Amino acid sequence: MIFLTDIYLSGPRVLNPARGTDSVADILIRDGKVVFPAAGDVPQGCEMMDCMGLWAMPGLVDMHVHLRTPGNTGAETLESGLRAALAGGVTTVGLMPNTNPPIDNPELAGKLMRTVENLKLAAAVPVPCVTVGGAGGPLTDLEAFASLGLKAFSDDGHPVMPDRSFRAACERIAAFGGVLVEHPENTALAAGGVVNLGPVSVALGVPGLSEESEWSDAARCVALLEGTGARLHLTHLSSPESVRIASQAAAKGLSVTCDVTPHHLALSHDILQALGSAAKMNPPLRSEESRRELVSMCAHGLVGVVASDHAPHTRESKDIPLQSAAFGVTGLETLLPVTMGVLSGEGGMSPLAVVAMLSTAPASVLGIEIPDLRSETCDSLVLFDPGEEWVFQGGYSLSRNTPFLGTRLTGRVVMTLCRGRVFQ
Ligand SMILES: [Zn+2]
Incomplete structure (x- = not known):
């Protein structure tokens, strides 16, 4: 499903290898861009998402x-x-x-x-x-x-x-x-x-x-x-x-x-x-x-x-x-x-x-642009739940030829922001 509304991600662990940083920070996805808001600055009308325990990465x-x-x-x-x-x-x-x-x-x-x-x-x-x-x-x-x-x-x-x-x-x-x-x-x-x-x-x-x-x-x-x-x-x-x-x-x-x-x-x-x-x-x-x-x-x-x-x-x-x-x-x-x-x-x-x-x-x-969770310019991000256990039963790919089919996996992608659009 694709969402175009603004989303406030509260409290994820943010992993940003472009800057070597690993810290907890709120993220606002506004107009399809990643923004690191000032503390407590939650805009009206945006969807709130509790991201405690989740990881955000490029x-x-x-x-x-x-x-x-x-x-x-x-x-x-x-x-x-x-x-x-x-x-x-x-x-x-x-x-x-x-x-x-x-x-x-x-x-x-x-x-x-x-x-x-x-x-x-x-x-x-x-x-x-x-x-x-x-x-x-x-x-x-x-x-x-x-x-x-x-x-x-x-x-x-x-x-x-x-x-x-x-x-x-x-x-x-x-x-x-x-x-x-x-x-x-x-x-x-x-x-x-x-x-x-x-x-x-x-x-x-x-x-x-x-x-x-x-x-x-x-x-x-x-x-x-x-x-x-x-x-x-x-x-x-x-x-x-x-x-x-x-x-x-x-x-x-x-x-x-x-x-x-x-x-x-x-x-x-x-x-x-x-x-x-x-x-x-x-x-x-x-x-x-x-x-x-x-x-x-x-x-x-x-x-x-x-x-x-x-x-x-x-x-x-x-x-x-x-x-x-x-x-x-x-x-x-x-x-x-x-x-x-x-x-x-x-x-x-x-x-x-x-x-x-x-x-x-x-x-x-x-030789392409290095992904970097920079405020205001970055338009791609992944939200990952490192603790979720699930069984892979095939997904969007037309093919299912994988040794992991039917396997219990730990860690699952919760949401992907890609070029300004949110996929969940
Ligand atoms: Zn090959």
Whole structure:
């Protein structure tokens, strides 16, 4: 439901990573803007909301999202996906380009941007292909995308190949301060793999995907990046070794960042036998040991960003034998509770640091405005109840292919203010 009246939020804990602040303060949403009112200054006629125990934070940025448009709108549409985003507290998504046709030309990117604008839901930033068709080889018109304000590029679904295209892309992207978002996968090593290589792949009798098939490509990218001056972001890392490669490169002065997904932080490959294709994604869920190490690496600041890799699929492409089922799980609507649960619980991180991984840090990677709960100018905000227990039964997304379906979660988005409009 959308509200356009003014709302007075009384007493939430306000987490604002842009300023490193974490304190209790009243907030007035007036004319769609965030205002920090003087004490006791409650305007007449506005709706009062008791927010004791709730957390207010900036609108979240999920930099890795598949909304299947164009080409597979039976799995998701821009409208359903952006509504799912708002339900999850996400006010900006990065649209991955592996659609059908792929987002490899500025005309399609521009058309998507206009459609998103007209929907007046969450904002969406296309992350166009690096190579034509995302197929490896000749580069797209990177500079034309940059002139539309798009700074992040990816051949997601595949690594950027061959090496000479990767290197040339880095050189051109560096010229306008952009970033190459790599889906790290050594396709020769990964070919035919279904789930993590190990006891579970053996028990299920399916070919395995090794951690090496991920980290060996991360190492390739770092080597090719050197000397180009570009920024590299390694996305959906599942192997601690990949994170080590990224952080060692950053320690050497290269501009390398990375993200992990909520499902790789919260789940291990042990659930595959119970859940089957609902837990099949690429990269796959890893061992419990790797999962724990990823959580610890987040807590130690070696991973800067969490992104959902929201990948909706129709039932027809999931409710089939594991080996032939599509890779990918949905994640927009469970992003915040799952991430907050595992990183502030097991990881021992402060809620403020977790919110940074979901808002300011991904915005900085994408090169978009940093979300900041500044009085009078900010028009996006999330209200989160950290204690509410609920069972996720599917939401606005057209697809329900998630291992968290039917799971009891702690923490729920109560309200999202997005570009001046309140969604509840
Ligand atoms: Zn990917």
